[in-house]
Amino acid sequence: IAPVFVLLEYVTLRKMREMIGWPGGCGDGIFSPGGAISNMYAMLIARFKMFPEVKEKGMAAIPRLVALTSEHSHFSVEKGAAALGIGTDSVILIRCDERGKMIPSDLERRIIEAKQKGFVPFLVSATAGTIVYGAFDPLLAIADICKKYKIWMHVDAAWGGGLLMSRKHKWKLNGVERANSV
Numbered sequence: 118i119a120p121v122f123v124l125l126e127y128v129t130l131r132k133m134r135e136m137i138g139w140p141g142g143c144g145d146g147i148f149s150p151g152g153a154i155s156n157m158y159a160m161l162i163a164r165f166k167m168f169p170e171v172k173e174k175g176m177a178a179i180p181r182l183v184a185l186t187s188e189h190s191h192f193s194v195e196k197g198a199a200a201l202g203i204g205t206d207s208v209i210l211i212r213c214d215e216r217g218k219m220i221p222s223d224l225e226r227r228i229i230e231a232k233q234k235g236f237v238p239f240l241v242s243a244t245a246g247t248i249v250y251g252a253f254d255p256l257l258a259i260a261d262i263c264k265k266y267k268i269w270m271h272v273d274a275a276w277g278g279g280l281l282m283s284r285k286h287k288w289k290l291n292g293v294e295r296a297n298s299v
Contacts, residue, residue, distance in 0.1 A: 136281045138294025152275025156242060157197030159298040160184060163240040163269035164201065166297075176202045183231045185209045186242040187219040189249055191273060194242050207236075217250030219243060221258035228266050240269045245290055246277025253277060256292030264295075272296045 130146035149155045164171060168179040182203050186194045188210040195205045209231060212223040228238050241263050243254040256272060263270040272293050280286045281293070293299060 137296075137299055152191060152273060153193035153196065155275065156191065156193045156271070156273055157200060159242065159269075159271035160194070160197045160201055160203070160240055162298060163271065164203070166269060167237070167239045180237045181207065181235070182239045183207045183209055183236045184240040184242060185211055185224060185227060185231075185238060185268075187211050187213055187244055187247065187254060189213050189217050189219075189247040189252065190242060190244050191248060191275070194273075213252070217247050217252030219254040219259065221255055221262060224259065225262050225265075228262070228268070232266075238266065238268050240271060242271045242273055243296070244276075245272050245274040245280075245293065248276065251276070253289045256290065256295070258292075260292050260295035269298070270296045271298045274299050 126148060130148075131142040134144045134146060135142040147158070149158060164182065167182075171179050184194060184198055184203065184207065186208060190210075195208045198208045199205050209227050211227060212220050214220055224241065231238050241259060243256055243259045245253050245256070260270055262268075272290075274281075274290070274293070277289065278299065280289055
């Protein structure tokens with residue numbers, strides 16, 4: 118019966134990519150058991166996309182990477198950095214405003230600082246529904262910054278991604294279609 122489940126997975130994931138706003142549902146995807154592992158998968162993919170040689174040569178063959186995420190993001194971003202050998206010290210926490218949303222100007226400032234120190238920013242993990250406030254980061258502004266600096270944009274939508282199915286609240290995810298992974 119596996120072919121039936123493979124087909125079901127293919128169709129479901131394609132529909133989910135269409136809901137995100139990726140043209141024609143293009144892209145790829147997998148089911149995962151939760152948000153924590155999904156965030157680590159995003160980090161793994163972003164690292165591989167920027168430095169495919171890491172697969173054969175390991176972390177010693179690539180420069181010091183840094184990931185950037187909101188100070189209100191899920192702990193799994195740091196957990197993923199530890200598991201992938203990037204290190205928790207390589208996760209830069211970006212300040213949030215009084216409503217719990219990432220501040221884009223602080224993100225850009227911290228990217229510039231990291232580059233000046235010789236680090237390579239490879240991932241920005243934005244949040245669609247933070248754990249404490251339920252805040253949605255300004256995805257459009259974050260997407261512009263990621264595009265400018267050629268950094269992988271991930272959106273952790275484990276909490277708020279369901280709003281993609283809401284006519285009333287879908288707007289809170291404006292810009293999610295510009296992410297490299299969700």
